[in-house]
Amino acid sequence: MSNNIKINVCMGTGGIAAGGDEVMAAFDLELRKAGLEADVEKHCAVHRVGCRGFCARDVLVDVSVDDVRTTYQYIKADMVPRLVEEHIIGGVPVEDWVVGQDYHDFHDRQEKVVLADCGQIDPEDIQAYLDVDGYKGIVKALSEMSPAEVIECVKASGLKGRGGAGFPTGMKWQFCAANKSDRKYVICNADEGDPGAFMDRSVIEGNPHAVIEGMSIAAYAIGAAEGYVYIRAEYPLAVERLHKALSQARAHGFLGKAIHGTSFDFDIKVKLGAGAFVCGEETALIASIEGQRGMPRAKPPFPAAKGLWGKPTVINNVETLANLPFILRKGAEWFASLGSETSKGTKVFALTGKICNTGLIEVPMGIPLKEIIYDIGGGIEGDRLFKAVQTGGPSGGCIPVEHIDLPVDYENLLKVGSMMGSGGMVVLDENDCMVNISKFFLEFTQSESCGKCTPCRIGTKRLLEVLTRITEGKGKKTDIDLLLDMANDIKDTSLCGLGMSAPNPVLSTIKYFRHEYEAHINDKRCPAAVCRSLLTFTVIENLCKGCGMCLRACPAGAITGEKKKPHYIDTSLCVKCGACFDVCKFKSVIKE
Amino acid sequence: MESSMLTKLNTIHSHFNNNGGNIISALQDIQSEFGYIPEDAVYWFSDKTGIPASKFFGVATFYSQFYLKPRGKNIITACCGTACHVKGSDRIIFRLQDELSLAKGEDTTGDGLFTLEKVACVGACSIAPVMLVNQKVYGKMTPDKMVKELKTYEESPSE
The missing domain is CATH 3.10.20.600 (Ubiquitin-like (UB roll))
Incomplete structure (x- = not known):
């Protein structure tokens, strides 16, 4: 039997939630029982996010014997004894549990630049980053290029801001570099507030040094000596890794005074956000760093002219910054060769x-x-x-x-x-209602609207009210036109990006799914059977076995029926919670 | 004010001065010390610094991170991100509100054992719908599974 055994257990959020801790403990126990020496490690540098990105399959386990790696999926603690016995001792992988072709399809079509090192290197060890050519980008910039050349390089690469609006990064830098000032700032926007997004967190947790290096490159290009990372307090692990990475970078001389023996000084502070979506907007973010309510202000002046503490400031998103070391190292042409005609990378x-x-x-x-x-x-x-x-x-x-x-x-x-x-x-x-989705987003933007400008504060509230009454079956014939009218006004007149884009979910769902709005308004019907007020629950008599599950589950006492005989739902008492629909094993409760 | 609270506030105040008078950082420190922002603490700070209390309350009510009321022993965090929403987080929340007998607008149980709160996204969308109890992540939840998980906290309240 080989002495070269290595086991990696996936311990991201998905991995831990699926029982990663128990799986690790089981491996320790089984290996000890068998008297084996093996190296059991936490895989997944992208802790709390998702190792390799595929946490739907957790717990993922890699077993490597003599450097031949087998990946298993959906592993639970009670499956570990068989893995140890058959694969590690017996030398035959347990084929039933090995990942299938879809696992490889998931990875094969991807092209990893920013995520290339995430999940591969230890994010808490600067040496691991140095081993994959880390900090060579900033060193190259400092020793071979002038700030203007760095800006030219980034412009030539075609990199655009990854935070949303897609403004060309090099151009933003050029504006800021052109403004003379005794002080300038670089800010990393890590206030990832979008529901349904966790890209930036995974980059910081998986490879924090790439973000630090990216910020250093930006600082050198525009002539800043101070930087801030504005990061959500809800990301405790990312914050911890960032602090560790910063102190390692200082110890290795990549931050601080006279970096790499040049006259370039640069250091970074971490500022914790406090949970406000609008702080993703540049001027609101600046107000928040200054300790104020995070409210945007009118632009111009843009932050490149007047930013943090009134000084010229460049604000870049995490993913944008994490691209920079690669662009500097591999060149603008390489980056521009990736992607489409107009969007690179x-x-x-x-x-x-x-x-x-x-x-x-x-x-x-x-x-x-x-x-x-x-x-x-x-x-x-x-x-x-x-x-x-x-x-x-x-x-x-x-x-x-x-x-x-x-x-x-x-x-x-x-x-x-x-x-x-x-x-x-x-x-x-097909089971998702587009009016409901649109209402969901408006609930979010309405509650996140900072309240400074009227179109956004009042407008999103009114949009939400109309959407709510449509989903409750109280919509009026004129509501679609009213929504379109308000949406366009809010888009045109709001102060910042939050208000200007808040109506987008409404506009796009009306554009493509107008018939769903019409079904809610004219027929009082939700085609996807989602909007609760419009649903009716009924029992199909010939399918009902009279098991009484629905009767017990109903919180309103709306269901009656004798044992082993078909049950009946009294629609006047029904609160439309759907509990009967969920518990029925015979699919005899229908909602429509 | 109790002397232990006073000591803590004095420490936070000296931190505040070193921090260039950043109100958000001060409130974050107060909350991490007391679990919420006690009104007394704000007035004390306002007196000490000469900054109007309204300024502190203005910031505290602007950001969703700050709480002006004490919270329960166990914090249930319901993720309401888009992925969780389409996978039925609403139904889990309704069920929990019912199970914990929370009236509309209430988030903490009468016995102070649980606080139910919603967040925009915890970034674990791959295993939606997601609930957290005291930072422990529960993925791919259903109303029934979640109610069952809560029982373990009722029986052996966490420390």
């Missing part, structure tokens, strides 16, 4: 919702939407029909099935009424 997406393979993915810009959903994502769960994919979070829109061949990049997403956003991609199927 790759994009990280959080692929979630009603899809088989949920997880974190990185793909070249311009990849057809179909490939993401069917090849990487493995198609729709339970063979139901694909309805739409929601991108861009609360600021984005829904892309319907007729645009399934759309190449995914900034320009194309805008063309169909959505946007890149920070990269959330939520797949919806």
